[in-house]
Amino acid sequence: MHFKYAHEIKDLLIKKEVSAEEVVKSSIERIKEVDGKIDAFLEVFEEDAIENAKSVDKKIANGEEVGALAGIPMAIKDNICLKNQKTTCASKILENFTSPYDATVVRKLKESDAIIIGRLNMDEFAMGSSTENSSIKKTKNPYDLERVPGGSSGGSAASVAAGEVYFSLGSDTGGSIRQPASLCGVVGFKPTYGRVSRYGLVAFASSLDQIGPFTRDVEDCALVLNTICGKDNLDSTSANVDVEDFTTYLNKDIKGIRVGLPKEYFGEGIDEGVKREVEKAVEALKLLGAEVKEISLPMSKYSLPVYYILSSSEASSNLARFDGIRYGYRADEFEDLVDLYVKSRSIGFGSEVKRRIMLGTYALSSGYYDAYYKKALKVKRLIIEEFKRAFEEVDLIVSPTSPSVAFKFGEKADDPLKMYLSDVCTVPVNIAGLPAVSMPVGLSEGLPVGLQIIGNYFQEGKILSLASSIEKIVNFNARPLI
Amino acid sequence: MSVDKKQVDYVAKLARLEFSEDEKEKFVQDFNNILQFVEQLKEVDTENVEISITNYAAFNVLREDKIEKSMDREDALLNAPDKENGYFKVPKVVE
Numbered sequence: 001m002h003f004k005y006a007h008e009i010k011d012l013l014i015k016k017e018v019s020a021e022e023v024v025k026s027s028i029e030r031i032k033e034v035d036g037k038i039d040a041f042l043e044v045f046e047e048d049a050i051e052n053a054k055s056v057d058k059k060i061a062n063g064e065e066v067g068a069l070a071g072i073p074m075a076i077k078d079n080i081c082l083k084n085q086k087t088t089c090a091s092k093i094l095e096n097f098t099s100p101y102d103a104t105v106v107r108k109l110k111e112s113d114a115i116i117i118g119r120l121n122m123d124e125f126a127m128g129s130s131t132e133n134s135s136i137k138k139t140k141n142p143y144d145l146e147r148v149p150g151g152s153s154g155g156s157a158a159s160v161a162a163g164e165v166y167f168s169l170g171s172d173t174g175g176s177i178r179q180p181a182s183l184c185g186v187v188g189f190k191p192t193y194g195r196v197s198r199y200g201l202v203a204f205a206s207s208l209d210q211i212g213p214f215t216r217d218v219e220d221c222a223l224v225l226n227t228i229c230g231k232d233n234l235d236s237t238s239a240n241v242d243v244e245d246f247t248t249y250l251n252k253d254i255k256g257i258r259v260g261l262p263k264e265y266f267g268e269g270i271d272e273g274v275k276r277e278v279e280k281a282v283e284a285l286k287l288l289g290a291e292v293k294e295i296s297l298p299m300s301k302y303s304l305p306v307y308y309i310l311s312s313s314e315a316s317s318n319l320a321r322f323d324g325i326r327y328g329y330r331a332d333e334f335e336d337l338v339d340l341y342v343k344s345r346s347i348g349f350g351s352e353v354k355r356r357i358m359l360g361t362y363a364l365s366s367g368y369y370d371a372y373y374k375k376a377l378k379v380k381r382l383i384i385e386e387f388k389r390a391f392e393e394v395d396l397i398v399s400p401t402s403p404s405v406a407f408k409f410g411e412k413a414d415d416p417l418k419m420y421l422s423d424v425c426t427v428p429v430n431i432a433g434l435p436a437v438s439m440p441v442g443l444s445e446g447l448p449v450g451l452q453i454i455g456n457y458f459q460e461g462k463i464l465s466l467a468s469s470i471e472k473i474v475n476f477n478a479r480p481l482i
Numbered sequence: 483m484s485v486d487k488k489q490v491d492y493v494a495k496l497a498r499l500e501f502s503e504d505e506k507e508k509f510v511q512d513f514n515n516i517l518q519f520v521e522q523l524k525e526v527d528t529e530n531v532e533i534s535i536t537n538y539a540a541f542n543v544l545r546e547d548k549i550e551k552s553m554d555r556e557d558a559l560l561n562a563p564d565k566e567n568g569y570f571k572v573p574k575v576v577e
Binding site: 096097098100101193194207233236237299302304305306308309316320323324325326327328329330334336337338340341342343345346349351354355357358359361362365372374375376377378379380381382384416417432433434457 | 485489490493494496497498499500501505509512513515516519520522523524526528531532533534535536537543545553557558560561562563564570572573574575
């Protein structure tokens with residue numbers, strides 16, 4: 001049952017061939033069996049999950065209407081607030097924080113009767129590309145326990161890949177959904193900026209952050225997007241765009257659809273195995289009648305420096321709220337108020353978080369603001385304009401998600417620049433605020449390879465159309481052997 | 483542009499952070515590597531380019547000016563490391 005899809009479980013529940021309680025218990029069993037090896041979970045809400053499953057079963061038995069994700073076990077990245085539960089962002093500074101409210105996505109999941117089964121590990125405050133920056137533990141890649149699951153939503157990707165839950169939520173600031181999805185062989189979707197409310201997501205870089213789902217297939221991805229998308233008055237950046245039924249985009253004819261391959265995303269630095277598998281998927285697209293052509297996005301190469309300036313600047317501002325006064329860790333010994341701030345923050349934050357706060361503070365400081373922050377905002381505009389021009393020429397853009405398959409622990413951990421390059425194909429999408437998916441299309445040296453499909457603003461449906469067609473022809477059915 | 487230990491000290495003060503001497507050494511190195519990487523933006527001609535804050539068309543977000551329920555005081559104080567009589571407690575600020 002562990003590797004069934006959420007939509008299959010949904011059918012079984014409706015036909016009463018299985019009960020929600022059985023499904024949830026089986027997920028908990030699986031977690032007990034494998035999580036000691038992969039360490040995806042920070043906490044499992046065993047009793048609550050079983051209680052909630054029982055009430056779904058009661059509703060079904062009484063013929064009451066149930067939500068679209070009724071009885072399906074899922075888990076959330078630990079930077080999404082869940083009322084009366086801890087939300088730690090895998091940081092010492094929030095280790096004792098209990099959320100007094102639900103994030104909007106959590107409220108929507110509860111209304112859809114999904115069963116939230118636990119909290120998932122991540123890089124501290126979502127800063128990282130390997131989940132090695134968690135201050136709690138390292139999550140391992142289910143395909144090879146010596147390798148990273150990607151980051152920062154490593155726990156979210158690994159839990160779905162390992163069959164512990166049927167789907168999960170993560171957050172994507174520079175690729176933190178798509179890159180771990182790619183490294184763990186699952187589907188990971190970053191919606192258009194504003195499509196999903198960020199209310200209750202602990203902010204890292206507010207102009208780039210977006211919540212999105214991890215699933216095992218494209219249909220499940222559409223199902224979860226149906227639940228979590230939509231305008232929210234509690235998030236002022238939430239877009240006023242109608243919620244569509246994304247499942248209607250699946251299994252469509254893609255003949256004549258124009259697909260662009262940006263030559264810059266296939267060049268230097270992309271592993272041969274990754275290139276090979278992505279090119280195979282592109283060949284499949286051609287067979288289905290898509291019009292594939294090479295395009296050029298030369299500004300993309302500036303995305304990483306723009307990203308590090310903008311995200312660090314916003315992080316330095318967002319993370320100023322962690323001062324040991326209203327919530328979070330407070331140092332035991334201090335001399336005065338300022339010393340309380342300094343000691344609490346210096347002990348509470350991990351080294352990558354401090355590095356980024358420092359970089360951001362520097363970029364925003366007087367004398368450097370124009371040279372770094374303002375310059376980055378100007379280049380951001382050029383990147384956006386370049387994408388806009390590209391979308392006049394093509395409907396969708398396809399590229400590798402990650403330049404390499406899952407790498408070994410420690411391989412990049414000591415060199416921030418090397419680590420940052422893991423996100424080279426995903427970051428431009430966040431700078432522009434576009435939607436994009438990563439889906440598994442093959443294996444290289446036994447490890448999953450992800451294909452990225454980028455769409456124009458609010459064109460999630462088009463992305464899902466193409467993804468579902470590729471999925472059928474590629475038929476990725478690898479499962480980790482744990 | 484590059485930074486030295488003195489500048490690291492200054493930025494740390496602004497960011498309300500402190501570092502050991504070893505950490506500072508490492509920091510100067512990392513910082514300069516990252517800044518060097520970021521310097522490539524200088525190649526881009528942004529002479530007549532406006533800055534871009536939002537991704538797509540900016541919109542105003544307004545709602546009716548009516549009082550809505552906010553978080554209860556008890557909930558707001560739930561995670562306070564130190565509190566007294568319904569307030570957050572901090573060390574004395576004025577002599």
